[in-house]
Amino acid sequence: MRLAIIGGGGIGQVYKTGESNPHEVKVYDTDPALSDFATFDEFMAGDRPKHYIIATPNFTHSFYVEKILSADPYAHIFVEKPGLRNVQEWITYMPNITMVKNNLYRLNVEDLKPRFSGRSCRITWHENNRVPCPGGWFTQKDKAFGGVGQDLMPHLLHFYFYIFGYEGRLVSVKKEQRTDKILPSKYGSFDPSGIFNVETFAELTFKHKDFEVILSADWDAPVEKRRIENDDDKWSFQLCPEIAYVRMLNSRQFTNDYVNHTLMDVKVHQVLDILK
Numbered sequence: 001m002r003l004a005i006i007g008g009g010g011i012g013q014v015y016k017t018g019e020s021n022p023h024e025v026k027v028y029d030t031d032p033a034l035s036d037f038a039t040f041d042e043f044m045a046g047d048r049p050k051h052y053i054i055a056t057p058n059f060t061h062s063f064y065v066e067k068i069l070s071a072d073p074y075a076h077i078f079v080e081k082p083g084l085r086n087v088q089e090w091i092t093y094m095p096n097i098t099m100v101k102n103n104l105y106r107l108n109v110e111d112l113k114p115r116f117s118g119r120s121c122r123i124t125w126h127e128n129n130r131v132p133c134p135g136g137w138f139t140q141k142d143k144a145f146g147g148v149g150q151d152l153m154p155h156l157l158h159f160y161f162y163i164f165g166y167e168g169r170l171v172s173v174k175k176e177q178r179t180d181k182i183l184p185s186k187y188g189s190f191d192p193s194g195i196f197n198v199e200t201f202a203e204l205t206f207k208h209k210d211f212e213v214i215l216s217a218d219w220d221a222p223v224e225k226r227r228i229e230n231d232d233d234k235w236s237f238q239l240c241p242e243i244a245y246v247r248m249l250n251s252r253q254f255t256n257d258y259v260n261h262t263l264m265d266v267k268v269h270q271v272l273d274i275l276k
Protein backbone atom coordinates (compact mmCIF):
# COMPACT_ATOMS: atom_id res chain seq x y z
CA MET A 1 0.00 0.00 0.00
CA ARG A 2 1.58 3.25 -1.07
CA LEU A 3 -0.97 5.93 -0.40
CA ALA A 4 -3.69 6.40 2.19
CA ILE A 5 -5.81 9.44 1.39
CA ILE A 6 -8.14 11.11 3.84
CA GLY A 7 -10.62 13.27 1.94
CA GLY A 8 -11.66 12.08 -1.49
CA GLY A 9 -13.11 15.39 -2.70
CA GLY A 10 -11.68 17.77 -5.29
CA ILE A 11 -7.98 17.34 -4.63
CA GLY A 12 -8.30 13.86 -3.11
CA GLN A 13 -9.48 12.64 -6.52
CA VAL A 14 -6.37 14.09 -8.16
CA TYR A 15 -4.19 12.06 -5.81
CA LYS A 16 -6.28 8.98 -6.33
CA THR A 17 -6.31 8.98 -10.11
CA GLY A 18 -2.79 10.37 -10.50
CA GLU A 19 -1.21 7.23 -9.16
CA SER A 20 -0.25 4.55 -11.66
CA ASN A 21 -1.78 1.64 -9.75
CA PRO A 22 -5.22 2.32 -8.28
CA HIS A 23 -5.00 -0.84 -6.14
CA GLU A 24 -2.26 0.82 -4.15
CA VAL A 25 -4.45 3.71 -3.07
CA LYS A 26 -7.09 3.73 -0.34
CA VAL A 27 -9.42 6.57 0.55
CA TYR A 28 -11.36 7.51 3.65
CA ASP A 29 -14.05 10.18 3.43
CA THR A 30 -17.07 10.92 5.61
CA ASP A 31 -19.09 10.86 2.39
CA PRO A 32 -19.71 7.12 1.86
CA ALA A 33 -19.88 7.63 -1.91
CA LEU A 34 -16.21 8.71 -1.89
CA SER A 35 -14.89 6.33 0.75
CA ASP A 36 -13.45 2.82 0.52
CA PHE A 37 -14.23 2.25 4.22
CA ALA A 38 -17.21 2.67 6.51
CA THR A 39 -15.14 3.96 9.43
CA PHE A 40 -11.79 5.61 10.02
CA ASP A 41 -10.66 2.69 12.20
CA GLU A 42 -11.27 0.27 9.33
CA PHE A 43 -9.28 2.57 7.06
CA MET A 44 -6.35 2.52 9.50
CA ALA A 45 -6.32 -1.26 9.90
CA GLY A 46 -4.05 -3.45 7.77
CA ASP A 47 -0.69 -2.75 6.10
CA ARG A 48 0.95 0.58 6.81
CA PRO A 49 1.08 2.85 3.74
CA LYS A 50 4.21 4.61 2.58
CA HIS A 51 2.49 7.99 2.87
CA TYR A 52 -0.74 9.40 4.20
CA ILE A 53 -2.30 12.48 2.61
CA ILE A 54 -4.71 14.71 4.49
CA ALA A 55 -6.95 16.35 1.88
CA THR A 56 -9.95 17.27 4.01
CA PRO A 57 -11.27 20.77 4.87
CA ASN A 58 -8.62 22.88 6.62
CA PHE A 59 -10.15 22.78 10.10
CA THR A 60 -9.98 18.96 10.19
CA HIS A 61 -6.25 18.59 9.31
CA SER A 62 -5.03 18.69 12.92
CA PHE A 63 -7.57 16.14 14.05
CA TYR A 64 -6.37 13.63 11.45
CA VAL A 65 -2.66 14.20 12.11
CA GLU A 66 -3.30 13.32 15.76
CA LYS A 67 -5.47 10.31 14.87
CA ILE A 68 -2.95 8.88 12.41
CA LEU A 69 0.02 9.33 14.72
CA SER A 70 -1.71 7.71 17.65
CA ALA A 71 -2.24 4.59 15.52
CA ASP A 72 0.98 4.77 13.46
CA PRO A 73 3.69 6.80 15.28
CA TYR A 74 6.20 6.50 12.42
CA ALA A 75 3.77 7.67 9.76
CA HIS A 76 4.81 10.13 7.05
CA ILE A 77 1.94 12.49 6.37
CA PHE A 78 1.51 15.01 3.59
CA VAL A 79 -0.76 17.73 4.93
CA GLU A 80 -2.55 19.86 2.38
CA LYS A 81 -2.00 23.59 2.56
CA PRO A 82 -2.57 25.66 4.64
CA GLY A 83 -1.28 23.07 7.09
CA LEU A 84 -2.43 22.97 10.73
CA ARG A 85 -4.05 25.46 13.11
CA ASN A 86 -0.83 27.40 13.76
CA VAL A 87 2.93 27.19 13.46
CA GLN A 88 3.44 25.88 17.03
CA GLU A 89 1.22 22.95 16.27
CA TRP A 90 3.07 22.42 13.01
CA ILE A 91 6.44 22.30 14.81
CA THR A 92 5.11 19.76 17.31
CA TYR A 93 4.32 17.29 14.57
CA MET A 94 7.11 18.28 12.18
CA PRO A 95 9.08 15.03 12.30
CA ASN A 96 6.10 13.30 10.71
CA ILE A 97 4.54 15.90 8.44
CA THR A 98 5.31 17.81 5.25
CA MET A 99 3.17 20.48 3.68
CA VAL A 100 2.02 19.71 0.16
CA LYS A 101 4.09 21.78 -2.30
CA ASN A 102 2.83 20.52 -5.63
CA ASN A 103 3.86 23.68 -7.50
CA LEU A 104 7.51 22.99 -6.76
CA TYR A 105 7.21 19.67 -8.60
CA ARG A 106 6.19 21.15 -11.94
CA LEU A 107 8.47 19.92 -14.70
CA ASN A 108 10.12 23.28 -15.45
CA VAL A 109 10.47 24.63 -11.92
CA GLU A 110 14.30 24.52 -11.98
CA ASP A 111 14.24 27.31 -14.59
CA LEU A 112 12.82 29.79 -12.10
CA LYS A 113 15.74 30.40 -9.74
CA PRO A 114 18.29 31.55 -12.33
CA ARG A 115 15.69 33.72 -14.08
CA PHE A 116 14.27 35.69 -11.18
CA SER A 117 16.64 35.48 -8.23
CA GLY A 118 18.10 38.76 -6.96
CA ARG A 119 15.79 41.21 -8.76
CA SER A 120 12.53 42.93 -7.88
CA CYS A 121 9.72 40.63 -8.74
CA ARG A 122 5.94 40.16 -8.65
CA ILE A 123 4.45 36.72 -8.07
CA THR A 124 0.78 36.88 -8.98
CA TRP A 125 -2.06 34.39 -8.87
CA HIS A 126 -5.23 36.21 -9.87
CA GLU A 127 -8.31 34.27 -10.83
CA ASN A 128 -11.59 35.62 -12.15
CA ASN A 129 -14.80 34.38 -10.51
CA ARG A 130 -13.08 31.45 -8.83
CA VAL A 131 -14.25 31.66 -5.24
CA PRO A 132 -14.26 27.99 -4.21
CA CYS A 133 -17.71 26.77 -3.09
CA PRO A 134 -18.87 30.22 -1.90
CA GLY A 135 -20.84 29.90 1.32
CA GLY A 136 -19.25 26.51 2.04
CA TRP A 137 -16.29 25.69 4.29
CA PHE A 138 -13.73 27.47 2.04
CA THR A 139 -15.30 30.88 2.75
CA GLN A 140 -15.85 30.45 6.51
CA LYS A 141 -13.08 31.86 8.66
CA ASP A 142 -13.46 29.29 11.44
CA LYS A 143 -13.29 26.38 8.97
CA ALA A 144 -10.75 27.60 6.41
CA PHE A 145 -8.76 30.02 8.72
CA GLY A 146 -9.09 32.68 6.00
CA GLY A 147 -9.80 33.12 2.31
CA VAL A 148 -7.47 33.41 -0.64
CA GLY A 149 -4.59 34.13 1.75
CA GLN A 150 -4.84 30.54 3.02
CA ASP A 151 -5.92 29.03 -0.30
CA LEU A 152 -3.69 30.43 -3.07
CA MET A 153 -1.06 32.35 -1.09
CA PRO A 154 0.68 29.16 0.16
CA HIS A 155 1.51 28.31 -3.47
CA LEU A 156 3.00 31.77 -4.01
CA LEU A 157 5.00 31.46 -0.79
CA HIS A 158 6.41 28.18 -2.03
CA PHE A 159 7.56 29.83 -5.25
CA TYR A 160 8.92 32.82 -3.32
CA PHE A 161 10.98 30.88 -0.76
CA TYR A 162 12.20 28.48 -3.43
CA ILE A 163 13.48 31.29 -5.69
CA PHE A 164 14.62 33.90 -3.15
CA GLY A 165 15.48 31.99 0.03
CA TYR A 166 14.74 33.26 3.52
CA GLU A 167 16.47 36.63 3.83
CA GLY A 168 13.46 38.81 2.98
CA ARG A 169 11.57 40.78 5.63
CA LEU A 170 7.79 40.87 5.47
CA VAL A 171 7.05 44.62 5.38
CA SER A 172 3.45 44.82 4.17
CA VAL A 173 0.34 42.65 4.54
CA LYS A 174 -2.93 43.52 2.83
CA LYS A 175 -6.15 41.55 2.73
CA GLU A 176 -9.60 42.60 1.63
CA GLN A 177 -12.95 41.15 0.77
CA ARG A 178 -13.37 42.76 -2.63
CA THR A 179 -16.06 40.56 -4.10
CA ASP A 180 -19.70 41.26 -3.42
CA LYS A 181 -21.29 39.58 -6.42
CA ILE A 182 -20.56 35.93 -7.15
CA LEU A 183 -21.71 34.31 -10.35
CA PRO A 184 -22.06 30.54 -10.65
CA SER A 185 -18.85 28.91 -11.87
CA LYS A 186 -17.36 25.43 -12.06
CA TYR A 187 -16.04 26.13 -8.54
CA GLY A 188 -19.60 26.34 -7.23
CA SER A 189 -22.62 28.60 -6.97
CA PHE A 190 -23.14 30.89 -4.02
CA ASP A 191 -25.05 29.29 -1.16
CA PRO A 192 -27.02 32.23 0.28
CA SER A 193 -27.70 30.32 3.51
CA GLY A 194 -23.96 29.78 3.96
CA ILE A 195 -21.20 31.99 5.39
CA PHE A 196 -18.77 34.20 3.47
CA ASN A 197 -16.57 36.09 5.93
CA VAL A 198 -13.06 35.77 4.46
CA GLU A 199 -10.82 37.88 2.23
CA THR A 200 -10.86 37.45 -1.55
CA PHE A 201 -7.64 39.43 -2.10
CA ALA A 202 -4.31 39.17 -0.25
CA GLU A 203 -0.97 40.80 -0.97
CA LEU A 204 2.41 40.50 0.78
CA THR A 205 5.60 42.51 0.25
CA PHE A 206 8.98 41.10 1.24
CA LYS A 207 11.95 43.45 1.35
CA HIS A 208 15.44 42.22 0.55
CA LYS A 209 18.66 44.24 0.68
CA ASP A 210 18.42 45.68 -2.84
CA PHE A 211 15.00 44.66 -4.07
CA GLU A 212 11.50 43.67 -3.05
CA VAL A 213 9.13 40.86 -3.97
CA ILE A 214 5.34 41.28 -4.07
CA LEU A 215 3.07 38.25 -3.78
CA SER A 216 -0.51 38.88 -4.86
CA ALA A 217 -3.45 36.45 -4.70
CA ASP A 218 -7.02 37.12 -5.80
CA TRP A 219 -10.02 34.82 -6.23
CA ASP A 220 -11.96 37.33 -8.27
CA ALA A 221 -9.80 39.86 -10.09
CA PRO A 222 -11.04 41.59 -13.26
CA VAL A 223 -8.30 39.87 -15.25
CA GLU A 224 -6.94 36.36 -14.80
CA LYS A 225 -3.19 36.34 -14.30
CA ARG A 226 -0.81 33.67 -13.04
CA ARG A 227 2.68 34.94 -13.45
CA ILE A 228 6.15 35.43 -11.99
CA GLU A 229 7.73 38.56 -13.48
CA ASN A 230 10.35 41.26 -13.16
CA ASP A 231 11.39 44.04 -15.54
CA ASP A 232 13.30 41.66 -17.80
CA ASP A 233 11.42 38.42 -17.82
CA LYS A 234 8.09 36.73 -17.15
CA TRP A 235 6.98 33.17 -16.56
CA SER A 236 3.27 32.39 -16.83
CA PHE A 237 1.79 29.29 -15.29
CA GLN A 238 -1.42 27.30 -15.65
CA LEU A 239 -3.26 25.42 -12.90
CA CYS A 240 -0.94 22.81 -11.50
CA PRO A 241 -0.71 19.76 -13.78
CA GLU A 242 -1.41 16.31 -12.36
CA ILE A 243 2.14 15.18 -13.07
CA ALA A 244 3.38 17.61 -10.39
CA TYR A 245 1.36 15.83 -7.69
CA VAL A 246 2.67 12.46 -8.83
CA ARG A 247 6.26 13.73 -8.87
CA MET A 248 5.80 15.08 -5.35
CA LEU A 249 4.48 11.78 -4.06
CA ASN A 250 7.32 9.90 -5.72
CA SER A 251 9.99 12.24 -4.41
CA ARG A 252 12.15 11.28 -1.49
CA GLN A 253 11.58 14.51 0.39
CA PHE A 254 11.22 12.82 3.76
CA THR A 255 14.75 11.52 3.54
CA ASN A 256 16.94 13.38 1.04
CA ASP A 257 15.48 16.82 1.43
CA TYR A 258 14.12 16.82 4.95
CA VAL A 259 15.90 19.97 6.19
CA ASN A 260 14.86 22.12 3.22
CA HIS A 261 11.27 21.01 3.52
CA THR A 262 10.91 21.53 7.23
CA LEU A 263 12.48 25.00 7.02
CA MET A 264 10.16 26.03 4.20
CA ASP A 265 7.14 24.58 5.98
CA VAL A 266 7.82 26.57 9.13
CA LYS A 267 8.46 29.81 7.23
CA VAL A 268 5.28 29.38 5.18
CA HIS A 269 3.29 28.59 8.30
CA GLN A 270 4.59 31.69 10.10
CA VAL A 271 3.40 33.91 7.25
CA LEU A 272 0.04 32.14 7.00
CA ASP A 273 -0.48 32.74 10.73
CA ILE A 274 0.07 36.46 10.16
CA LEU A 275 -2.54 36.36 7.39
CA LYS A 276 -5.12 34.59 9.58
Ligand SMILES: NC(=O)c1ccc[n+]([C@@H]2O[C@H](COP(=O)([O-])OP(=O)(O)OC[C@H]3O[C@@H](n4cnc5c(N)ncnc54)[C@H](O)[C@@H]3O)[C@@H](O)[C@H]2O)c1
Nearest residue numbers: 007008009010011012029030031055056057058060080081
Ligand atom coordinates in the same frame (compact mmCIF):
# COMPACT_ATOMS: atom_id res chain seq x y z
N1 LIG B 1 -2.39 21.52 -3.28
C1 LIG B 1 -3.35 22.03 -4.01
O1 LIG B 1 -3.11 22.51 -5.12
C2 LIG B 1 -4.76 22.02 -3.50
C3 LIG B 1 -5.83 22.23 -4.37
C4 LIG B 1 -7.12 22.20 -3.85
C5 LIG B 1 -7.32 21.98 -2.49
N2 LIG B 1 -6.26 21.80 -1.66
C6 LIG B 1 -6.47 21.57 -0.20
O2 LIG B 1 -7.02 20.26 -0.06
C7 LIG B 1 -7.95 20.24 1.01
C8 LIG B 1 -9.30 19.78 0.47
O3 LIG B 1 -9.72 20.67 -0.55
P1 LIG B 1 -10.78 20.21 -1.66
O4 LIG B 1 -10.83 21.29 -2.66
O5 LIG B 1 -10.48 18.82 -2.10
O6 LIG B 1 -12.10 20.25 -0.77
P2 LIG B 1 -13.47 19.46 -1.02
O7 LIG B 1 -14.47 20.12 -0.16
O8 LIG B 1 -13.71 19.31 -2.48
O9 LIG B 1 -13.16 17.98 -0.48
C9 LIG B 1 -13.03 17.70 0.87
C10 LIG B 1 -13.47 16.24 1.09
O10 LIG B 1 -13.28 15.95 2.49
C11 LIG B 1 -14.44 15.25 2.94
N3 LIG B 1 -14.57 15.53 4.37
C12 LIG B 1 -15.11 16.62 4.97
N4 LIG B 1 -14.98 16.53 6.29
C13 LIG B 1 -14.36 15.35 6.55
C14 LIG B 1 -13.93 14.70 7.72
N5 LIG B 1 -14.11 15.23 8.92
N6 LIG B 1 -13.33 13.49 7.60
C15 LIG B 1 -13.13 12.92 6.39
N7 LIG B 1 -13.50 13.50 5.22
C16 LIG B 1 -14.10 14.70 5.32
C17 LIG B 1 -15.59 15.78 2.13
O11 LIG B 1 -16.65 14.83 2.07
C18 LIG B 1 -14.93 15.99 0.77
O12 LIG B 1 -15.03 14.85 -0.05
C19 LIG B 1 -7.97 21.65 1.59
O13 LIG B 1 -7.11 21.72 2.71
C20 LIG B 1 -7.45 22.51 0.45
O14 LIG B 1 -6.79 23.68 0.92
C21 LIG B 1 -5.01 21.80 -2.15
